[in-house]
Amino acid sequence: MPYQKTHDKVLLIHPKGATAEILLFGATVTSWKSAERSGPREPVERLFVSSKAVLDGSKAVRGGIPVVFPCFGPPEHPDHSKLPQHGFARNEFWAFDSVVTDDDAGVSVRLTLQPNSNIAKLYTKDFQLAYVVTLAEHELSTDIHVSNPSASEALDFQALLHTYIRAPANDVSISPLLGKLYIDKTEKSLGARNTLKEEKRSAVDVRTFTDSVYEDAPPRVDVSWPGGGVGLKLGGFTTLTVWNPQAEAGSKIGDMEENGWERFVCIEPGCVRGFKQLGAGETWIGQQVLVVV
Numbered sequence: 001m002p003y004q005k006t007h008d009k010v011l012l013i014h015p016k017g018a019t020a021e022i023l024l025f026g027a028t029v030t031s032w033k034s035a036e037r038s039g040p041r042e043p044v045e046r047l048f049v050s051s052k053a054v055l056d057g058s059k060a061v062r063g064g065i066p067v068v069f070p071c072f073g074p075p076e077h078p079d080h081s082k083l084p085q086h087g088f089a090r091n092e093f094w095a096f097d098s099v100v101t102d103d104d105a106g107v108s109v110r111l112t113l114q115p116n117s118n119i120a121k122l123y124t125k126d127f128q129l130a131y132v133v134t135l136a137e138h139e140l141s142t143d144i145h146v147s148n149p150s151a152s153e154a155l156d157f158q159a160l161l162h163t164y165i166r167a168p169a170n171d172v173s174i175s176p177l178l179g180k181l182y183i184d185k186t187e188k189s190l191g192a193r194n195t196l197k198e199e200k201r202s203a204v205d206v207r208t209f210t211d212s213v214y215e216d217a218p219p220r221v222d223v224s225w226p227g228g229g230v231g232l233k234l235g236g237f238t239t240l241t242v243w244n245p246q247a248e249a250g251s252k253i254g255d256m257e258e259n260g261w262e263r264f265v266c267i268e269p270g271c272v273r274g275f276k277q278l279g280a281g282e283t284w285i286g287q288q289v290l291v292v293v
């Protein structure tokens with residue numbers, strides 16, 4: 001059986017040993033284990049989940065790959081005014097829809113989220129989300145599909161995959177971001193936060209508190225460290241956020257494990273500068289493929 005489903009999660013199992021676990025709560029991928037391409041065949045955990053993460057559906061998961069929709073950060077659009085930080089998608093139970101593919105190359109499942117009575121209290125726009133998660137021997141693809149089922153109204157949204165890559169944070173290099181413009185959300189004043197900076201580093205590190213939203217996401221980003229690395233191939237996304245709170249901000253996060261910021265870097269493909277607008281009946285797809293390097 002290439003996948004197992006329980007009341008609260010879906011486990012994908014690749015014949016060569018890789019596995020992935022998806023909580024129906026938030027459609028949050030909470031584990032991706034894949035072996036190195038050469039050397040030991042033992043699958044290795046590639047995502048970080050805080051040991052203090054709450055996994056019972058009462059709070060967004062601190063780690064894995066939370067899905068952010070329809071706003072990133074505090075709401076700014078009038079349609080989003082009642083929403084919490086990062087919207088509602090990471091706080092809702094998604095439905096298991098179907099198995100998309102199941103062959104030697106990989107196993108793929110589809111989860112969906114539609115308006116419900118919970119969401120309607122906070123958000124009245126019509127929308128449909130589908131999330132397709134595909135596990136291959138050395139890759140994990142996570143594709144978010146946003147559809148606007150309305151016959152007449154446009155849908156304005158932001159979307160982002162908040163990917164917590166398990167990595168020795170103080171040793172990572174992230175590239176290629178040289179020359180890209182970014183917003184630095186660690187700046188104290190609003191003026192400084194709203195001023196674009198130019199990335200001067202060919203290899204970006206997160207040794208200090210980092211919360212940078214790059215415009216113009218590259219088609220591939222590599223996170224490497226001595227002895228390891230993960231690549232991200234991106235399609236459809238326009239921005240790339242790099243986040244590591246370090247002790248400065250991490251020590252204030254209630255569900256962060258002790259010194260947890262030393263064990264991950266968040267690489268977050270998204271569409272979070274301004275709003276993406278979908279016309280009536282349109283669909284947008286954002287694709288992330290995590291690759292063992």
Ligand SMILES: O=P(O)(O)OC[C@H]1O[C@H](O)[C@H](O)[C@@H](O)[C@@H]1O
Nearest residue numbers: 085086185211241242243266268
């Ligand atoms: O604590 P959360 O709501 O999960 O947000 C965690 C972080 O998410 C993103 O990376 C944002 O850029 C950060 O500003 C934010 O602090």
